[in-house]
Amino acid sequence: MIDVAVIGAGISGAAVAYQLAKYKLNVVVLDKEHDVACGTTKANSAIIHAGFDAPPGSLMARYNVQGNAMYESLCHEIDAPYRRTGSYVLAFDDEDMSHIRTLYERGLQNGVPGLAILDRETVLAREPRVNPDVLGALYAETAAVVDPWFTCIKLLENAAENDVAILTDAKVTEIQKIITGGRHGFKVTLADGRFLETKTVVNAAGVYADAVNGMASAVNFTVTPRIGEYFILDKKDGELVSATIFQCPTPLGKGVLVARTVHGNILVGPTALDVGDKDYTGNTSKGLDEVKKQSLRSVPGINFRDSIKTFSGIRAEADTGDFIIGEAPDVPGFFNVAGMKSPGLTAAPAVGLAVAEMVIEHLGGATRKENPVRNTPRISFAELPDEKKRDLIKKNGKYGRVICRCETITEGEIIDAIRRKVGAKTVDGVKRRCRPGSGRCQGGFCGPRVLEILARELGRKPDQILLDKKGSWILSGELDEGGM
Numbered sequence: 001m002i003d004v005a006v007i008g009a010g011i012s013g014a015a016v017a018y019q020l021a022k023y024k025l026n027v028v029v030l031d032k033e034h035d036v037a038c039g040t041t042k043a044n045s046a047i048i049h050a051g052f053d054a055p056p057g058s059l060m061a062r063y064n065v066q067g068n069a070m071y072e073s074l075c076h077e078i079d080a081p082y083r084r085t086g087s088y089v090l091a092f093d094d095e096d097m098s099h100i101r102t103l104y105e106r107g108l109q110n111g112v113p114g115l116a117i118l119d120r121e122t123v124l125a126r127e128p129r130v131n132p133d134v135l136g137a138l139y140a141e142t143a144a145v146v147d148p149w150f151t152c153i154k155l156l157e158n159a160a161e162n163d164v165a166i167l168t169d170a171k172v173t174e175i176q177k178i179i180t181g182g183r184h185g186f187k188v189t190l191a192d193g194r195f196l197e198t199k200t201v202v203n204a205a206g207v208y209a210d211a212v213n214g215m216a217s218a219v220n221f222t223v224t225p226r227i228g229e230y231f232i233l234d235k236k237d238g239e240l241v242s243a244t245i246f247q248c249p250t251p252l253g254k255g256v257l258v259a260r261t262v263h264g265n266i267l268v269g270p271t272a273l274d275v276g277d278k279d280y281t282g283n284t285s286k287g288l289d290e291v292k293k294q295s296l297r298s299v300p301g302i303n304f305r306d307s308i309k310t311f312s313g314i315r316a317e318a319d320t321g322d323f324i325i326g327e328a329p330d331v332p333g334f335f336n337v338a339g340m341k342s343p344g345l346t347a348a349p350a351v352g353l354a355v356a357e358m359v360i361e362h363l364g365g366a367t368r369k370e371n372p373v374r375n376t377p378r379i380s381f382a383e384l385p386d387e388k389k390r391d392l393i394k395k396n397g398k399y400g401r402v403i404c405r406c407e408t409i410t411e412g413e414i415i416d417a418i419r420r421k422v423g424a425k426t427v428d429g430v431k432r433r434c435r436p437g438s439g440r441c442q443g444g445f446c447g448p449r450v451l452e453i454l455a456r457e458l459g460r461k462p463d464q465i466l467l468d469k470k471g472s473w474i475l476s477g478e479l480d481e482g483g484m
Ligand SMILES: Cc1cc2nc3c(=O)[nH]c(=O)nc-3n(C[C@H](O)[C@H](O)[C@H](O)COP(=O)(O)OP(=O)(O)OC[C@H]3O[C@@H](n4cnc5c(N)ncnc54)[C@H](O)[C@@H]3O)c2cc1C
Pocket: 007, 008, 009, 010, 011, 012, 013, 014, 030, 031, 032, 033, 036, 037, 038, 039, 040, 041, 042, 043, 044, 045, 046, 047, 048, 049, 170, 171, 172, 173, 204, 205, 206, 207, 208, 209, 212, 226, 227, 228, 229, 270, 313, 314, 315, 316, 337, 340, 341, 342, 343, 344, 345, 346, 347
């Protein structure tokens, strides 16, 4: 019997696994997708919120503020990018001004440091491209940006380096309460018939956390999918704003933002619309038009002709209105990390720590590992000084072959992304780990090269390589020589 089965390899499950990996415990992470970080963690605003938005006393408020305080050192520890940019909530009329005063007071109650209400001149001096009609803004100096899926992958990689098993293509379909060897536990069955027996379960299944909870507990909750649509602009527009620019929030969410991403692009969005389908991640002209309209009010100079990608993400909106974190009231040993809408990314490190502590307490304690491996260094070729680039190429010629011209990603980095623990198996999996295909051409040039490298490294034929999810074939077979 294993000690812990974590269901869901998004940022929530990854943060729990990362903490549990510091102990002498037998931990398995299960995800239904072909790769990790493929749920909501793949598609969001990537903002580490300051914490003034959530209602005081809520779990969202508590874990937001704690998570924000943990992020910088966590990212340093796992070698993931982090940039503290600050954020502004803009006010355009008296009603907005009164709203930002409310947010300021709420922030103080939530314990958010570094908040200030700024006048028009100060806002425009710091962010000159903001709409000159602005009256003032709430500034939060602790707001930051990260790379959400990379952070998730690195947390899982660190867990795997510490012997946590990460199983993908592992959809949980049934959870039964069992007693073996006098111990209470669970039999967790997967869609393909495999099963495992475990003392505890952590349910971090994102938009499906209600379904997974229902497999074990009679205390139900529901999760409604709420879509958010986005544009990403070319890096040449990266100077448009330096921080994250919000508008006043609405009952449906934090509104449309304009933000400089951790990689230097501009991100614009999201919308907020309840949808019936938990797996829908398409874009609509209506949604994107709404993003354009709203965002131009904050930053009138946004040039949407420089958009290089549109995408959407699905929020997990629980009917309780708050995160649902902790042991199910009727199932000892079954822990929920559910309803993880925004600020779930921000909260993840604090939630991961808290849930790991709950699980360990349930298990009656656990011994900390003496020297848990924490970080396996990674090379980002473009960021190296020229001298180091030369040395590296002398040692390994693969770092001298640039595959992605937009982002200057080398073959050496792609091979590393495939060979690492929790390594890439698909073209998009490589993109999530070292960014080929994230630039202006969106993989138009480098996609076929990445496919070739994957096929070679994985020992497969090129037509066996997937773009991303199961069934997303790129090639349908080989032509006879001289064909066409
Ligand atoms: C539009 C939008 C904007 C957002 N912006 C921000 C932001 O700026 N800042 C912030 O802090 N938060 C933000 N969030 C929220 C944040 O993205 C989420 O809180 C976070 O990503 C949730 O992570 P998770 O691990 O709980 O869920 P997910 O990332 O969805 O992971 C759940 C995993 O469970 C797996 N799974 C589901 N069912 C099963 C099963 N039966 N068996 C096995 N595996 C299963 C899925 O495949 C998935 O990988 C935003 C969300 C959205 C949608």
